[in-house]
Amino acid sequence: MSEITIKDIAKICGVGVSTVSRAINNHPDINPETRKQIQDVIEQYGYIPNNSARNLKRTESNTVAVLTKGVTNPLFSTMIRVFDEKLKRSHLDMMLRHVDYEEDEVAVALELIKEKRLKGIIFLGFNYYHPEGEIEKITVPFVLSTVGAILGDEDSSRYSHVTVDDMRESYKATQYLIDMGHRNIAIISAEARDSSVGRLRMEGYLKALSDNGIDVNQNLICQVSDEMEHYSMENGYITTKKLLDSKEPFTAVFTMSDIMAAGVYRALMEAGLRIPEDVSVLGFDGIELGDYMHPKLSTLAQPVVQLAVATFEQLKDLMDEECGNMNLIFEGTLVEKESVRRIG
Numbered sequence: 587m588s589e590i591t592i593k594d595i596a597k598i599c600g601v602g603v604s605t606v607s608r609a610i611n612n613h614p615d616i617n618p619e620t621r622k623q624i625q626d627v628i629e630q631y632g633y634i635p636n637n638s639a640r641n642l643k644r645t646e647s648n649t650v651a652v653l654t655k656g657v658t659n660p661l662f663s664t665m666i667r668v669f670d671e672k673l674k675r676s677h678l679d680m681m682l683r684h685v686d687y688e689e690d691e692v693a694v695a696l697e698l699i700k701e702k703r704l705k706g707i708i709f710l711g712f713n714y715y716h717p718e719g720e721i722e723k724i725t726v727p728f729v730l731s732t733v734g735a736i737l738g739d740e741d742s743s744r745y746s747h748v749t750v751d752d753m754r755e756s757y758k759a760t761q762y763l764i765d766m767g768h769r770n771i772a773i774i775s776a777e778a779r780d781s782s783v784g785r786l787r788m789e790g791y792l793k794a795l796s797d798n799g800i801d802v803n804q805n806l807i808c809q810v811s812d813e814m815e816h817y818s819m820e821n822g823y824i825t826t827k828k829l830l831d832s833k834e835p836f837t838a839v840f841t842m843s844d845i846m847a848a849g850v851y852r853a854l855m856e857a858g859l860r861i862p863e864d865v866s867v868l869g870f871d872g873i874e875l876g877d878y879m880h881p882k883l884s885t886l887a888q889p890v891v892q893l894a895v896a897t898f899e900q901l902k903d904l905m906d907e908e909c910g911n912m913n914l915i916f917e918g919t920l921v922e923k924e925s926v927r928r929i930g
Contacts, residue, residue, distance in 0.1 A: 590631045591703070594725045598627050602907065647703040649679045650901065653691050655711035659817055660845060660873040661890055662710050665731070668894035669708060676902060678705065687816065692720050699726055706905045708897055709733065711783070721745065727904035731897040732888075733782070746904065746911045748897040750888055752783050755918040756790025759840060759868055759886040762920050764798050767930035768838040768866065771795070772806040774825050774846055776816050784816070787842050787870065805834040810846070817842065822849025830857050837865065837929060844869035844876050844885055851879055862927035872921060881924030889916050 592610075596603045601620060609616050609624040627633075652669055654662050666682065673680045683698065685691045695707055707728040721744075729746040763771050773791050776784025788807075795802055808829045810821040822841060829836070830853060839854075841847040847869040851861060859865050861881055869876060872887020896914050903909040 590633050591725070592633075595624060595627050595631075595633060597725065599623050647679075647705055648677070649681050649702055649704055650706045650708065651681045651683055651695070651698050651702070651704050652708045652710065653683050653685050653694060653698075653712075654709075655685045655687060655689075655691065659711075659843070660875060661732075661843075661871045661888065664873070664890050665710065665894040665897070668891060669898055672895070672898040692724065695724055695728070699724070706901050708901060727901060729897050729901045729904070731893060744911065746900050747913045747915075748893055748900060749914075750893075750916050750918050752786035753790040753793070755886050755888075756787035756842075756870070757794045758790075758918070758920060759870060760791045760794035761798075763838045763840060763866065763868055763926065764794060764800070766838075766866070766926055766928045769800050770803070770806065770836045771838045771840055772808060772829055772834075772836040774808050774810065774822055774829075774839060774841040774850060776810060776842055784842060791840065803834070805832060806836055817845055819845055819849040819852075822846030823853050824849070826850045826853035830854075838868065838926070839865060840868045840870075842870055844871040844873045844883060847883055847885075848875060848879060862925050866926040866929075868926055872919070876923070879925075884923045884926045885921050887919045887921045889918070892916055 592603055592606050596606045599606065599620070601624070605616065605620065606624055609621045610628075650669075650673055652666060654666070670680050681698075681702065681704075683694065685694055691709060691712060695709075698704055698707075704726050706726055707724070709728060709730045710732055712730045712733045729748060731748045733747055733749050760771065771791075773788070775788050775791075792802060806829075808825045810816050810825050815821065822843075822845070825846075826839070826849065829839075839850055841850055847867055850867055854861060854865055854867070861867055867883065869883045869885035870888075872885050872890070876883035876885050893916060896916070900909075900912055900914065904911075
């Protein structure tokens with residue numbers, strides 16, 4: 587713990603940074619018990635204070651790390667551009683770090699905090715479920731953006747979230763296909779071990795089928811390959827090819843991302859199938875790519891700019907100690923374009 591900071595001391599003692607600073611500088615307006623508590627923590631962790639609170643602040647970095655799982659995702663690319671603009675306006679630096687699917691983003695964050703003395707962290711595509719106590723080791727303000735957490739979980743209020751309700755939005759998307767007359771609805775889903783966004787979107791799909799009295803056909807649940815980027819055109823293409831090879835009948839495909847839908851398009855067209863005349867396709871995200879696919883992709887659009895702005899503002903408030911953790915939930919929008927048709 588030789589890298590402990592003044593913010594760490596404040597957190598351990600349950601006081602503000604300014605209180606720790608005043609205690610270090612022997613201000614007379616500090617409660618003696620509080621002063622002793624702070625001094626005990628300083629001694630315990632071997633913290634060597636600078637000569638003044640001003641110098642203490644200078645030891646901190648002005649860098650905010652953006653850790654993203656899925657750096658090739660155009661949805662994240664848009665959000666990162668917003669972060670960069672907002673951070674620059676606030677005279678903060680951005681460090682972008684891609685986290686591989688198999689990497690532990692908390693471990694990555696802890697290493698960066700130690701090496702870079704970060705001011706804050708934004709997690710994109712965070713896997714919410716980590717071992718007990720792991721997330722609590724993060725000693726700088728952070729926000730989980732587009733996180734796959736079940737809203738209402740006992741732990742959900744412990745950390746700042748900015749997200750959509752993935753289960754609700756997936757339900758909405760599947761219900762739309764059902765309302766358009768489709769009952770044999772294939773889903774291009776995340777790999778089975780995905781305990782985050784993919785799991786919630788799958789639950790929304792399954793609940794919509796159940797609520798409409800439609801039996802689940804396991805042959806229409808098509809999980810992407812774990813050997814490549816999950817939410818990618820290639821995985822959408824390969825997974826759809828396997829679905830077509832199975833000869834299982836279906837009239838619609840719901841993909842867990844628009845980027846995968848591009849791969850679905852290619853596989854269907856190579857098989858001589860027309861969209862939407864033979865097969866309807868519905869995406870999820872609402873990225874710009876959908877408008878340049880032929881036909882234009884119908885999708886469940888996330889409010890990407892709103893998500894990014896809210897994420898930045900929440901982190902800034904946390905760093906400035908102007909608020910506590912908040913859970914901000916945005917609603918997606920079903921955007922009807924050209925890739926879904928009514929049948930029956």
